[in-house]
Amino acid sequence: MGSADNVSFPNPKERTPTILIVEDEALIRAVLSEFLQECGFKVLEAAHAAEAVEIVQQPVVQIDLVFSDVRMPGEMDGFGLSRWIKENRPGLPVILASGDIGKANTAHELCANEPFLTKPYDLDIVVAHIRQLLAARQTGV
Numbered sequence: 001m002g003s004a005d006n007v008s009f010p011n012p013k014e015r016t017p018t019i020l021i022v023e024d025e026a027l028i029r030a031v032l033s034e035f036l037q038e039c040g041f042k043v044l045e046a047a048h049a050a051e052a053v054e055i056v057q058q059p060v061v062q063i064d065l066v067f068s069d070v071r072m073p074g075e076m077d078g079f080g081l082s083r084w085i086k087e088n089r090p091g092l093p094v095i096l097a098s099g100d101i102g103k104a105n106t107a108h109e110l111c112a113n114e115p116f117l118t119k120p121y122d123l124d125i126v127v128a129h130i131r132q133l134l135a136a137r138q139t140g141v
Contacts, residue, residue, distance in 0.1 A: 018062060019064065020056065021068075022052040023069045064134055065130055066094045095130065099119040
């Protein structure tokens with residue numbers, strides 16, 4: 001084993017951004033998670049909003065963006081999760097997605113400055129939106 005002098009710590013400015021995916025359909029969640037990891041992101045997964053809230057509340061976990069489906073099982077849907085995040089973690093960007101195009105108006109009211117994506121979505125567009133929001137958050141725009 002090497003001495004403590006040989007230990008290198010990562011530069012905090014170079015920390016890998018962490019994306020929390022909230023999606024009840026395991027196959028969609030797995031495909032999105034794998035793609036985002038291939039794009040260089042750290043990914044956490046939740047199957048429903050209550051699980052996402054538990055993850056967000058963990059003091060040792062630093063999440064940079066939440067990507068959530070609107071419709072999911074449980075007492076809280078994606079809109080409820082977005083409201084909870086705005087109240088409890090202001091500044092944490094949320095991207096909502098749904099296969100129901102009719103949800104777009106509600107999503108626009110909740111997330112006027114954040115994208116709403118319809119399923120099936122183009123994974124390259126998902127990554128572009130994520131990078132845009134993370135860059136805006138980093139520069140304070």
